[in-house]
Amino acid sequence: MDLHRGTVRRNLPIVLLLLGLLGASQAQRHFITAFMEVPGNPTLQLYLVTYGEAAMVNVTVSAPSFHQSVSVGRDSTALVSLGQPYMISSNQISSKVVSVTSDADISLIAFHTDDATADAMAVLPVEDLDTEYFIFTSGSGEPNQFAVANGIYPTVLVTVTVSGSITYNGVQYGHGSAFSFSLGYQQVIQLQSRTDLTGTRVVATSPVAVFSGNQCFRGINTACDVLLEQMHPVRNWGTFFPVFPLATHTNDIIDVMAANPDTIVIVVTSQQSTQYHLQPGSHERLTLDRAALVHSSEPVMISYLFRERKNGKYDPFVTSVPPVPNTRKYYKFVTQSFYDNFLLVVSQAASPSEFYLDHQPLSSFPLNHMEINGFRAWEASLGKIDGQHEIYHSSSPFTIYVYGLENVISYGYSMGQETTYPGPSITSPTEEPERLTSPTEEPERLTSPTEEPERSTSPTEEPESPQELHCFSDGAEFHLPLRLVSEAKINVLNVHLQDPQCRGLQEGNTIILNIPFNRCGSNVHIKDGKTVYTNTIYGTVPGTSIHRIEVPVKCEMDMNETLGLSFHPKVTDVVSQSHYNVSMRFYQTDEFTDLITTFPHEVDLHGSLHLQLKVESDDTNLQILVEQCKASPSLEETEKGYSIIQHGCPLDSTLQNHPVPDQRMKQYSFHVFKFNPFQEVYLFCNVIICHNQTAPNRCTQGCITRRYRRDVSSAKLGSAQLSQGPIVLKSGAQLPNSQAGGSVPSMVLVAVIVAMAFLSAMGLMIQRRYYRRPGDSQPLISSY
Incomplete structure (x- = not known):
C-alpha cells in the first residue's frame, strides 16, 4: 500500500406473548432522505425492498407536494421515482425531505441517476440517525456539498463547525469557525463549497440525517461525475475494519477520520504496518493498493473513493467501509440491468460455499478471492441483472459491497454498518419451524395452560416452569421450558434472540433469555398510543437457517395511565x-x-x-x-x-x-x-x-x-x-x-x-x- 498523506484534519405491565410463526425482523420502517443536487436532468429512484411480510409504503415530500402509496408484496421490490423539482438547489433551506414510512420492515436503496452519471446508497432507518456527524468530501477544487435533513422533529437546531470554507447567508465561514441554523419538520439544507469539506462537524439538538458528496467529481481520466453517500453518525463508527480493493483496483482512496482526541490508527497490510495520530475532525487519506486491516484506539469513520479505471471506461463512486464485528448474516440488495453488477462479500467464513446468493452457493458464481489475517473477501460477478437479490450465511456475520460498472457511468453502495435491519424468513423447503400454539388452539408440541402435561414429573425431578414473559424498564426476561428444546433435538446454545449472539442460559428445567430493549435485535414501534418492544426467540438447527422453535415476544408500555403514589420522605423514590x-x-x-x-x-x-x-x-x-x-x-x-x-x-x-x-x-x-x-x-x-x-x-x-x-x-x-x-x-x-x-x-x-x-x-x-x-x-x- 502506498501511504500518501492527504489533508490532515409500575402498575402491572401490559404483557403480550405472541405465539405463532412470524418472520424475524428488526425495526426498519421509517426513512428520511434527500435528493442532492446533480448536474443535468437527474432522477431519484427509491427501491422499496420487502422481506417476509407485505408492506404498504408511503413516500411523501412537503413542498413541492408529493405523496405516493405503494403496496409491495412479500419478498418483492417496488420502485418510486422523483424528478428534478424535488432536487435541492444551491445553499438553501427547503421542504424537500423525502420521507418513507412502511407498516412492515423494509430496506430502502436510493439511486441518483442521470444519462452520464449515477451513484447509490443504502438509506439508514431513523433508528440509526443521531446528533453528531463528520463530513467526507473528495478533495479541493470541486463542487463539494453536504445536506442535513430533519424529518422527525418539529424543530432542530444545527451547528456546523467548518473545515475548509462555506458561505452561508452571505457570510463566509473559514476553517474552525461555526454557524447555526434551525430546521423545521421536513426541512433540509444543502451547503456547497469548492474547498475540501472533509472534517466539517455537524451537531444537532435532535437526530438528523446527513448526506455528503460532490456534484461534479473529476477523477482519474473522468470528467464530471456525481458522488453521493449517507454519513453514519459518530455513535455508529468502529475501531476495526478489514478493507479490500473493489474490482482489483490498486489506486482507489480510503479516508480515515477521527472524532475523539489522540486517536491512534494502525494500518496493516501484507507488507507493512503504519501508525497515525489523529485529532477530532482530522483524517488520513491513503491510496489502497492491496487488502488492509485498520485498527484504531477510538471509533473512526472510513470512506472509500472508487476512482480508478481498469478493464473498461467506468466512473467513480463513493461509499462507506463497514466496521467489524457486526451481527448481520442476511441481506437483500438491488441491482440494475444497465450495468455489469458485482457483489463483494467480506467475512471470516472459511469458504464461499457456505454463503447462499439467490438460493445458490456463492461458489457457483465467478469469483475473485482476497484474504488478510483471517478475513476473506469474495467478489462475485453477477452480470447484467435487474431487481432484488438476497445473500445469507447460517452462522458467520459479514458485510457486502454492491456496485455496477458501465461505459462512463457506475454506482456503488455498502451494507453492514447499520445497527437495525430486517432479518430473514428462511426455512428449508422440507422443514417448517415448530409453531408454538396459543391456549385456544389444538397443541402440536405444547400443552395448553388448562390441560395436564403429557408426561408426569417424578418426585426427584425439578418441576417444569411454564412459558413466562416478564417486562421491565430496560428489557424483558423470558422463561422457556427445557423440554421444548429437548423435543426439538437442539442444544441450549442454539436458543437465541434475533441476534444469535444473545443466547439463553439454563437454570434447572428452564432456559432464561434476557431481552434488552436497545440491542439483540429488539424492535420498537408505536401502536394505539403504546410503545411496543418486540423480539423473537429462536431454536436453530446448527449450521442451517432452520428454526425449530420460534417465539415472538412483545412488551407494551402503556403511557396513558395516571399513577397516584405516596413516598416515604427519607429516600429518593x-x-x-x-x-x-x-x-x-x-x-x-x-x-x-x-x-x-x-x-x-x-x-x-x-x-x-x-x-x-x-x-x-x-x-x-x-x-x-x-x-x-x-x-x-x-x-x-x-x-x-x-x-x-x-x-x-x-x-x-x-x-x-x-x-x-x-x-x-x-x-x-x-x-x-x-x-x-x-x-x-x-x-x-x-x-x-x-x-x-x-x-x-x-x-x-x-x-x-x-x-x-x-x-x-x-x-x-x-x-x-x-x-x-x-x-x-x-x-x-x-x-x-x-x-x-x-x-x-x-x-x-x-x-x-x-x-x-x-x-x-x-x-x-x-x-x-x-x-x-x-x-x-x-x-x-x-x-x-
Whole structure:
C-alpha cells in the first residue's frame, strides 16, 4: 500500500406473548432522505425492498407536494421515482425531505441517476440517525456539498463547525469557525463549497440525517461525475475494519477520520504496518493498493473513493467501509440491468460455499478471492441483472459491497454498518419451524395452560416452569421450558434472540433469555398510543437457517395511565409507570452531581432547590414533559398549594430550566419558599412520557395555554405523579408577613404596604401579560 498523506484534519405491565410463526425482523420502517443536487436532468429512484411480510409504503415530500402509496408484496421490490423539482438547489433551506414510512420492515436503496452519471446508497432507518456527524468530501477544487435533513422533529437546531470554507447567508465561514441554523419538520439544507469539506462537524439538538458528496467529481481520466453517500453518525463508527480493493483496483482512496482526541490508527497490510495520530475532525487519506486491516484506539469513520479505471471506461463512486464485528448474516440488495453488477462479500467464513446468493452457493458464481489475517473477501460477478437479490450465511456475520460498472457511468453502495435491519424468513423447503400454539388452539408440541402435561414429573425431578414473559424498564426476561428444546433435538446454545449472539442460559428445567430493549435485535414501534418492544426467540438447527422453535415476544408500555403514589420522605423514590421508571431527585447545586438522599433536607430560605426528573430507560427515543409541579405543606395535596409548573408552562418567576441533551431528562432550579405557619414543603410533579415515533405529541407541544387545553384533555394522555420531601427551613429563618396564611411563595416580597386595590390591579395585569405570551414556555422546550 502506498501511504500518501492527504489533508490532515409500575402498575402491572401490559404483557403480550405472541405465539405463532412470524418472520424475524428488526425495526426498519421509517426513512428520511434527500435528493442532492446533480448536474443535468437527474432522477431519484427509491427501491422499496420487502422481506417476509407485505408492506404498504408511503413516500411523501412537503413542498413541492408529493405523496405516493405503494403496496409491495412479500419478498418483492417496488420502485418510486422523483424528478428534478424535488432536487435541492444551491445553499438553501427547503421542504424537500423525502420521507418513507412502511407498516412492515423494509430496506430502502436510493439511486441518483442521470444519462452520464449515477451513484447509490443504502438509506439508514431513523433508528440509526443521531446528533453528531463528520463530513467526507473528495478533495479541493470541486463542487463539494453536504445536506442535513430533519424529518422527525418539529424543530432542530444545527451547528456546523467548518473545515475548509462555506458561505452561508452571505457570510463566509473559514476553517474552525461555526454557524447555526434551525430546521423545521421536513426541512433540509444543502451547503456547497469548492474547498475540501472533509472534517466539517455537524451537531444537532435532535437526530438528523446527513448526506455528503460532490456534484461534479473529476477523477482519474473522468470528467464530471456525481458522488453521493449517507454519513453514519459518530455513535455508529468502529475501531476495526478489514478493507479490500473493489474490482482489483490498486489506486482507489480510503479516508480515515477521527472524532475523539489522540486517536491512534494502525494500518496493516501484507507488507507493512503504519501508525497515525489523529485529532477530532482530522483524517488520513491513503491510496489502497492491496487488502488492509485498520485498527484504531477510538471509533473512526472510513470512506472509500472508487476512482480508478481498469478493464473498461467506468466512473467513480463513493461509499462507506463497514466496521467489524457486526451481527448481520442476511441481506437483500438491488441491482440494475444497465450495468455489469458485482457483489463483494467480506467475512471470516472459511469458504464461499457456505454463503447462499439467490438460493445458490456463492461458489457457483465467478469469483475473485482476497484474504488478510483471517478475513476473506469474495467478489462475485453477477452480470447484467435487474431487481432484488438476497445473500445469507447460517452462522458467520459479514458485510457486502454492491456496485455496477458501465461505459462512463457506475454506482456503488455498502451494507453492514447499520445497527437495525430486517432479518430473514428462511426455512428449508422440507422443514417448517415448530409453531408454538396459543391456549385456544389444538397443541402440536405444547400443552395448553388448562390441560395436564403429557408426561408426569417424578418426585426427584425439578418441576417444569411454564412459558413466562416478564417486562421491565430496560428489557424483558423470558422463561422457556427445557423440554421444548429437548423435543426439538437442539442444544441450549442454539436458543437465541434475533441476534444469535444473545443466547439463553439454563437454570434447572428452564432456559432464561434476557431481552434488552436497545440491542439483540429488539424492535420498537408505536401502536394505539403504546410503545411496543418486540423480539423473537429462536431454536436453530446448527449450521442451517432452520428454526425449530420460534417465539415472538412483545412488551407494551402503556403511557396513558395516571399513577397516584405516596413516598416515604427519607429516600429518593423511583416509581413505575407501566414498564417505565421515572425518577425525581433533588441536588445540592445546579451542577446536578451531588444528590440529596436524606430527608428532611434543610435549606436556607434565600437558597435554591435543584430538581431533576428522568425516565430511567435506555430507549433514547423517549421524551419527558413535566406537565405540572405543585408544592404543598404536607404529603397530602391540599388547597394550600402553590403551582410551579402547570400544563407544561412555568408559573414561578424564579423557575430556571437547565437544558440537557438527553430528552429523557428535565432539570430545574427555583427559589426556596415556605407556607406559614408550616416549616415543611413537599413537591408533587406529574410527568408525561412520549415516544419520538408519535411526534408531534404532547411532549413536543410543550406549554399549552388556556385556549388549547381542551384539545390536550381530549387526547387522554395520562401522567405519572411523583412527590418528594420534606424540605424544611433552617432554624431561625424568618418569613415576611406577606406570606402569612397564604400559598404565595416567599420570593414574592412586598417592601411597602400599599392599597389593596393597587395590588389587585397589578395581579390582573401580570396575569393578562402571562396569557398573552406563549413564548414564556420556551425555556422548557427550546433545547429539545
